[in-house]
Amino acid sequence: MLAKTIETIVEQGGHDGVRVDGLDGVVFEPGEAYLTLATWTDQAPTGSADRPAASDYTGMDLYFRSLQQRETDTLTMYDYLWRWDTDWFWCSGAFGLQNPRIRRLWPRRWRRSDVYSRIIHLENRFGVAARVDRWRGKPERERVIQDIEVPVGRTADFVRWFDAHVGMRPVWLCPLRAARDWPSYPLAPGETYVNVGFWGTVPIAPGAADGDVNRAVEAEVTRLGGHKSLYSDAYYDRETFDRLYGVANQDRVKQQTDPDNRLTGLYEKAVNRR
Template identity: 60%
Template sequence: MLRSYRAVPPGAPVRLAKRTSNLFRPRTGTVVAGLDASGLTGVLEVDPDARTAEVQGMCTYETLVEATLPYGLAPLVVPQLRTITLGGAVTGLGIESTSFRHGLPHESVLEMDVLTGAGEVVTAAPDGEHDELFRAFPNSYGALGYATRLRIELHPVGPYVALRNVRFTDLDELVSAVGEVAGTGLWDGEQVDAMDGVMFSPHEAYLVLGTFTDDVPAVSDYTGQDVYYRSLRERGRDGLTAHDYLWRWDTDWFWCSRAFGVQNPLVRRVWPRQYRRSDVYHRLVGLDHRLHVAARLDRLRGLPPRERVVQDVEIPLEGTADFLRWFSDNVPMEPVWLCPVRLRSDRAWPLYPLSPGRTYVNVGFWGTVPIAPGAVDGDVNRAVEQAVADAGGHKSLYSDAYYDRETFDRLYGGQTYRSAKERYDPAHRLTDMYDKVVGRR
């Protein structure tokens, strides 16, 4: 990777050379060459005694989990899509059902080697010469550098996960339940190791409470004909292997596979199982963005153009019910994902400044909505950004963003970012964070 950096002409901008991505925004700017990260995709070591792993930055969580599960261990937080990389989850954030206990993926990093924009590989840790980079790296989206090696904590997991799908008809009651579980780690006297949920409507929502265990009465399989999110309505209790639990959302990209007809039983039978994966669907979406197939078909059918609304937002627990009601009234999209999160410690992460000790709920919604008469593309996303701000929340930056630079700097640690940028990328070889995630709008 360092060799390919040095091959880029002086003064030319650089980026990673990647064939796949989990981002939902187009690349902007003129890029001469990409950094070759093809040799950074593996797990270097798993230490079952220390419960740590040495992992290369472009290693996917799919590969990482394959290496750790045989030891009865897993990363503290495993983002829900197989092809998310460890380095990507640290520089671009990640979340999953263990986040109410273990926070975000970057909080389990003990140290990491980073190729900076200045072309140097430095080791960043919570204390030491490069602690500034360690704090500023999460949510910097490659604007400060790229992680080449990370040492992370692992935690013990059982071979199975016992699930309780708890139904709520009142969002305030659901929020109260989240607070109870986040505070005690229990629900109805049973241990809870993992918690997320789904809202189908303000009057029908579910918390999925998982417990790692040595055995379950029966094991379900949602890689075949059955679709996982539908099971929440059908089963009060369920069981999965730990492996299948970690990837329960990936087979159907949560529920987004329905856009390709994959949830139709007839289509599902002929759609090869190995292609029921989020990265396959993501490539199909990318192809459609280039060819505009869906938009052309909508025009032929006399339908209005549609706006892409693909976002994950963190809302303080006490404002979650009101935000979900606002969302249901203003954004015609269902279901939505719910994932509680609390930072692990009092350590500050200035580029995504959640408050330590406070519980948030990640609300994820992914799809398109019709553009209303008199409206323009982006209006719904702007309304979402305002609603998130009104709720005192934050928005992840992997998708479309519309903030002006002043607002962006206020929300995402602009002063800290600029200080780290001047130190670790003084020639600005890497794309500026604002230009990368917002661009020209």
């Protein structure tokens, strides 16, 4: 039902006679999902001292929780574009920032995704939290940080599979279309896809290895006719990677622009070797 609603809104550009200028969604649990339909307006809303005209989610309120609590909302264009950044979608919880007592002490100017990224970079480098977990007898954890695209008609299939095999929630949904053919990222032009975003860690099960969950995600996305972006960890073997990301076309371009092969190839840049 959710995927069909997304497809209809994308096709029609509106919902119940109202123009839709922005569309995304969040699935919190099986059976609990929300779509956000945004409409731009040049008319600034009026408000009062006790009820401001526009919401501000850079303070104590969490934007992603507002989706569960409010049917309508008003944001300035600036705040709409940056609505997810204060809490890095919902990943600020890893730093305790969704605890009101910690949030009050954390300077507002540091509630930003680039600050969180630096903290994560330091943890990846020094592994302090990982060492504490080992000392406490907790299992090691695998990073599962991905944005994937599947055809809108296979969105429910992927989310159900993800629930059964990964179990990480919430997940983000964002529809998209390719306006033209891109050999290095082949999505069918004019077809609606849904980006499913999930960012976090899962415990490594006994007998499993780091990367197994990511490899399973990659295989399922491919099975469903989807694709995934390469900003995060990738585990494809060389043959599969070359086929999925149009490396033959890239090689032809590289022969012209880098005939001495001084630059690293995409596979070497993007794929983890473990």
